[in-house]
Amino acid sequence: MKPLLKDNGEPFTEVLEYDGYLFPNMLGCQQDIDVAEYLASIDELGFEGDEMCIVSYPRSGTHWTYEICNMIKTGRSDFTDTLMPMLEYSPREHLKTAQATNRIYSSHMYPKHMPKQFMAKRCKIIQVYRNPKDVAVSLFNFSKKVTHQYSTGDMGFSEYLRHYRSGNVLCRSWAQWIQEWNIFKKENPDYPLLQIAYEDMKKDLKESVQRISDFLCLNSTPQLIEDIADKCEFNVMAAHKNSNIPQNMELITDIKNTHVFYGKGGVGEWKNHFTVAENEAFDKDMETILPELSLNITYEL
Incomplete structure (x- = not known):
């Protein structure tokens, strides 16, 4: 177990450090578990090739994309009212439920930590990404609502931003995460992987x-596409989610009347948090990274 420390030397959370990545301290909702053993255990779920996984850095639209994918796969514009199955977070029975139903998983892991059989079977992957400044703000706000490993206690935004930039946070930094998946895509150009931007979904959800x-390859009808775009417009979806809180939400938060995974969902919220100096320093960090990515990074609409 590795403590992540505040500027004053006090720990604000604990993680499991393994193979260049910072995993949650309760893999699969289990305590005191070996990371390598856990990764091997999810590989034993058995994958047949028709499964899919939504991969993202945290707070990048994972739950939003999951709702869309579930509607497309089921052919109905009905919301799910359970927590999304995540390979590294969900209990084994939740992963088995996904296996027996829509066969959609999600993850914040690096590609090298994905189940080997899943990758060997070339199961489809959707990588959803969001501009890193809004991700920082969304993660910070999320950290104030939860009681588990994302919690930052009384830490202020400026300090959190320093930890986020340096990778002293769960999942490492946005830059490290996005580079790992960029390298995978370059080295595996034929792998069935769709990259989609959060901001593009905000701009034209129907097209996304x-x-x-x-x-x-599901040949959805024009009417279904229209219905899904209407139901999953962010404010409409968030209103539904906040009126239908999953029963097991108490595992991660003490908040009773809000679905903590759905925040404002806006683009450009970073402008209300970053100082001029912080923004300039962040842009400097990105100078050598963004040109290598070939991704559409949009900071405001």
């Missing part, structure tokens, strides 16, 4: 839903 449907 169509792209996902085409990628999954």
